[in-house]
Amino acid sequence: MLILGIETSCDETAAALVKDGRSLLSSVIHSQIPIHQPYGGVVPEIASRSHVERIDAVVEEALKRAGKSFEEIDGVAVTQGPGLIGPLLVGVSYAKGLAYALEKPLIAVHHLDGHVAANYLAFPELKPPFLALILSGGHSHFYDVVDYGDYRCLGGTRDDALGEAFDKVARILGLPYPGGPQVEKLAKKGQARYSLPKTMLEKGSLDFSFSGIKSAVKNLYDKLEPGQREKADMAASFQDMVFTIVKEKLAEALVQTSHNKVVIAGGVASNERLRHMMQDLNAKVFFPPLSICTDNGAMIAGAGYYQLQKGETAGLDLNAQAGLSL
Amino acid sequence: MAHEKILAFDTVSSVCSVCIYDGQYHSFETTTSYGHAGELMPLVHRALESLSYSLQDMDAIVVSLGPGSFTGIRIGLSTALGLSKGSGIPCYGVDSLLSRIYPYEGKIRIPLMDARRGNVYGASYGVVEKEAFNGPFLELIEELKASGSKEEILFIGEKLENFHEDAKALKNHRFLPAKELAKGVIQAYQEGKATRDLRPIYLREAEAKQRLEAKGC
Numbered sequence: 410m411l412i413l414g415i416e417t418s419c420d421e422t423a424a425a426l427v428k429d430g431r432s433l434l435s436s437v438i439h440s441q442i443p444i445h446q447p448y449g450g451v452v453p454e455i456a457s458r459s460h461v462e463r464i465d466a467v468v469e470e471a472l473k474r475a476g477k478s479f480e481e482i483d484g485v486a487v488t489q490g491p492g493l494i495g496p497l498l499v500g501v502s503y504a505k506g507l508a509y510a511l512e513k514p515l516i517a518v519h520h521l522d523g524h525v526a527a528n529y530l531a532f533p534e535l536k537p538p539f540l541a542l543i544l545s546g547g548h549s550h551f552y553d554v555v556d557y558g559d560y561r562c563l564g565g566t567r568d569d570a571l572g573e574a575f576d577k578v579a580r581i582l583g584l585p586y587p588g589g590p591q592v593e594k595l596a597k598k599g600q601a602r603y604s605l606p607k608t609m610l611e612k613g614s615l616d617f618s619f620s621g622i623k624s625a626v627k628n629l630y631d632k633l634e635p636g637q638r639e640k641a642d643m644a645a646s647f648q649d650m651v652f653t654i655v656k657e658k659l660a661e662a663l664v665q666t667s668h669n670k671v672v673i674a675g676g677v678a679s680n681e682r683l684r685h686m687m688q689d690l691n692a693k694v695f696f697p698p699l700s701i702c703t704d705n706g707a708m709i710a711g712a713g714y715y716q717l718q719k720g721e722t723a724g725l726d727l728n729a730q731a732g733l734s735l
Numbered sequence: 736m737a738h739e740k741i742l743a744f745d746t747v748s749s750v751c752s753v754c755i756y757d758g759q760y761h762s763f764e765t766t767t768s769y770g771h772a773g774e775l776m777p778l779v780h781r782a783l784e785s786l787s788y789s790l791q792d793m794d795a796i797v798v799s800l801g802p803g804s805f806t807g808i809r810i811g812l813s814t815a816l817g818l819s820k821g822s823g824i825p826c827y828g829v830d831s832l833l834s835r836i837y838p839y840e841g842k843i844r845i846p847l848m849d850a851r852r853g854n855v856y857g858a859s860y861g862v863v864e865k866e867a868f869n870g871p872f873l874e875l876i877e878e879l880k881a882s883g884s885k886e887e888i889l890f891i892g893e894k895l896e897n898f899h900e901d902a903k904a905l906k907n908h909r910f911l912p913a914k915e916l917a918k919g920v921i922q923a924y925q926e927g928k929a930t931r932d933l934r935p936i937y938l939r940e941a942e943a944k945q946r947l948e949a950k951g952c
Contacts (some may be wrong), residue, residue, distance in 0.1 A: 446948065458809075502813035506814040506817025508821070726773045
């Protein structure tokens with residue numbers, strides 16, 4: 410079964426073709442990073458304008474690279490949310506028109522379900538149930554994945570998402586957008602020698618709070634004279650502290666759920682230091698390959714396949730939802 | 736000879752409007768304001784179905800490219816692109832100011848859309864000609880006075896009450912409602928005013944870009 414996946418929730422216009430939810434035939438991603446760089450972050454109106462300019466060509470390219478025709482597609486999957494409403498509406502509107510014209514099922518996919526499903530593309534042996542930790546610009550949440558597309562939230566951030574905290578620390582340190590990869594790069598040159606607060610919240614809690622750590626970086630930066638600021642050390646200290654917290658919470662979540670498999674997904678999961686630090690957990694740890702770790706159409710097609718298997722299709726009145734819950 | 740069959744829609748203002756032409760114009764509209772994202776495709780489907788057509792019976796898809804609501808423009812255009820890609824039916828775009836003049840005859844027809852803070856998207860067709868612009872309504876009034884034309888001016892648009900007072904500086908004018916929006920889109924296409932260059936007509940940069948440019952970056 411061949412699914413076309415379309416993703417436009419933020420600053421990537423992406424489309425991909427996936428066979429049977431597991432096999433990636435093509436993936437095309439048009440990144441808007443250079444467009445948003447002058448603004449230090451994603452500007453929703455500018456992102457929306459770029460999506461509508463690119464979507465047609467991106468979808469066509471995905472078909473071409475897979476060597477498939479539109480008639481061979483069995484369904485059109487699209488990110489319904491969460492994300493930026495203007496960008497989401499471009500993908501949803503396009504997918505609705507396309508599915509209608511092709512007389513194929515339309516499938517509305519949750520962006521986070523997509524991030525988890527990216528792992529199905531890389532690991533044939535991975536099947537629910539398992540524990541999932543999603544770390545992205547908008548989310549930092551634990552889920553008990555009971556079945557394909559069936560999630561129970563176990564806890565999540567009470568303030569900043571981890572990716573958001575990375576972006577804010579990047580801004581404090583004067584690094585350009587997108588901040589996450591920049592902090593990671595700088596941290597490689599530094600030592601984690603600054604002491605930052607280890608916010609663990611109540612005993613046994615699977616919630617996170619990252620805003621205090623981010624503020625501590627800001628206070629540290631402001632306190633030091635420009636000549637004394639070891640930015641690389643600050644980046645390394647921040648990164649190691651947040652990942653230490655993530656690791657301890659993850660160990661706790663594994664105990665609480667008795668799972669022996671965990672999927673770590675979302676844009677932050679592309680961080681090499683995170684991947685390294687999670688090696689010795691008491692479970693099999695899955696990280697998606699870097700090529701499908703950040704936003705892409707393949708993960709949406711993958712998740713869409715399992716929804717279609719369950720008969721979960723969307724109607725023509727489908728609307729994008731910025732705050733869609735899982 | 737059979738008539739060319741045309742499907743058109745306009746989602747750049749508050750009303751979601753669909754029209755099918757098959758020798759006659761069949762108009763379909765929803766009454767909710769700015770419900771395009773959820774309503775456009777069901778309305779397209781209902782329009783086709785009520786005339787016992789399928790999408791494949793159409794020879795052309797024509798969409799309103801703006802100016803107007805940025806989000807509305809993109810919902811219409813994205814939908815049209817998807818429909819066209821999946822069906823192989825060619826897609827065309829028309830200027831949404833031009834398409835709004837068709838319901839009315841007159842020597843000076845001026846379609847307008849509220850662009851907030853005293854600004855309008857507008858254009859003037861007829862004895863006084865003015866290309867599509869985004870600017871203060873008061874400037875338009877001054878230009879119309881300076882033109883010296885005595886012809887009646889027809890302002891065409893929705894929700895323009897805020898501009899009625901300023902327009903009183905003109906002696907001979909009327910405000911008329913924009914209507915049958917998608918029908919106008921088809922009429923513009925039939926007069927050869929459509930383009931295959933399917934880029935939105937915003938007439939205004941994103942605000943963040945305006946601010947950045949103001950800083951001289």
